[in-house]
Amino acid sequence: MKKTIVITGASTGIGRATALYFAENDWQVAATMRSPDKETELQKIENINVYQLDVTNQTSIDKAYESISSDFEKIDALLNNAGYALYGPFEISTPEQIRKEFDVNVFGLMDVTRTFLPKFREQKEGLIMNISSMGGKITFPLISTYHSTKFAVEGFTEVLAYELEGLGIKAKLIEPGNIATDFGGRSMKFAASDVVTDYNPYVENMMAMMQAAGPDMYSQPEVVAEVIFKAATDGTDQIRYIAGEDAKQLISMRQENGDEAYVKHMKSQYAIKDNG
Numbered sequence: 245m246k247k248t249i250v251i252t253g254a255s256t257g258i259g260r261a262t263a264l265y266f267a268e269n270d271w272q273v274a275a276t277m278r279s280p281d282k283e284t285e286l287q288k289i290e291n292i293n294v295y296q297l298d299v300t301n302q303t304s305i306d307k308a309y310e311s312i313s314s315d316f317e318k319i320d321a322l323l324n325n326a327g328y329a330l331y332g333p334f335e336i337s338t339p340e341q342i343r344k345e346f347d348v349n350v351f352g353l354m355d356v357t358r359t360f361l362p363k364f365r366e367q368k369e370g371l372i373m374n375i376s377s378m379g380g381k382i383t384f385p386l387i388s389t390y391h392s393t394k395f396a397v398e399g400f401t402e403v404l405a406y407e408l409e410g411l412g413i414k415a416k417l418i419e420p421g422n423i424a425t426d427f428g429g430r431s432m433k434f435a436a437s438d439v440v441t442d443y444n445p446y447v448e449n450m451m452a453m454m455q456a457a458g459p460d461m462y463s464q465p466e467v468v469a470e471v472i473f474k475a476a477t478d479g480t481d482q483i484r485y486i487a488g489e490d491a492k493q494l495i496s497m498r499q500e501n502g503d504e505a506y507v508k509h510m511k512s513q514y515a516i517k518d519n520g
């Protein structure tokens with residue numbers, strides 16, 4: 245029997261590339277997305293079924309779960325991929341913007357997980373893969389709430405791995421570096437203010453650095469899809485899978501040199517005055 249994976253946020257980027265990669269490798273894919281009516285390509289691919297699922301709407305999650313579990317006898321893996329980043333100084337980010345980001349990146353991921361867990365328990369088998377980020381292990385300036393959501397996903401998943409082990413269910417984390425997707429375009433949200441201008445030099449510095457970095461900074465989403473496939477099929481209890489050379493370098497730099505050295509390095513990179 246073919247294995248089945250459910251993917252959230254499969255309309256674009258990493259989610260879409262992963263849907264295609266698993267389908268090519270003979271898995272059945274339940275590709276879920278907010279607006280399946282806009283999708284024309286995935287619907288036509290053998291091994292891929294498309295479902296409506298907004299991770300911030302429990303009714304939508306329940307409906308998708310019912311359709312998927314009636315279409316597929318067994319569900320082998322769930323990939324919680326839907327997510328986006330809010331950029332800008334914390335003080336300027338509104339409570340609504342911050343809550344919305346947590347609703348998608350953290351509470352949505354938890355709600356989807358909770359909905360699929362009874363099925364995994366009944367099967368006595370299942371795999372939950374949560375897309376974190378190198379931003380779940382290291383930090384950059386001006387993206388505090390995104391890092392908060394991904395640090396939350398890291399802690400949440402690690403604890404799930406403990407409490408689900410005895411039930412035959414695995415929980416894993418995927419930590420991509422910079423990936424060329426809609427993440428830095430259509431999906432990116434900004435917090436800005438005409439009133440509070442003290443942060444402007446930081447924002448300008450950050451924007452200039454991002455622009456100067458150029459296309460070489462980014463890996464393709466297929467790189468992440470390949471890593472996710474390895475996580476789903478290697479049969480190990482490994483929890484963390486890093487995707488992208490930049491992520492490997494930065495995460496190991498922090499691990500080897502320690503937290504304080506990492507923060508000092510980042511401050512010097514972004515030319516933020518170090519009073520320490």
Ligand SMILES: NC(=O)c1ccc[n+]([C@@H]2O[C@H](COP(=O)([O-])OP(=O)(O)OC[C@H]3O[C@@H](n4cnc5c(N)ncnc54)[C@H](OP(=O)(O)O)[C@@H]3O)[C@@H](O)[C@H]2O)c1
Nearest residue numbers: 253255257258278298299326327377422423425426427431
């Ligand atoms: N690209 C990177 O550099 C990078 C690095 C590390 C981690 N990541 C993580 O990778 C994941 C995928 O991002 P990506 O790079 O592939 O960006 P992307 O191309 O912008 O894809 C984001 C996906 O999330 C979906 N989404 C947003 N809100 C949703 C909601 N309420 N319900 C369901 N789906 C929702 C989007 O759907 P719509 O089409 O409906 O908007 C889209 O399919 C995210 O968790 C992100 O944090 C990305």
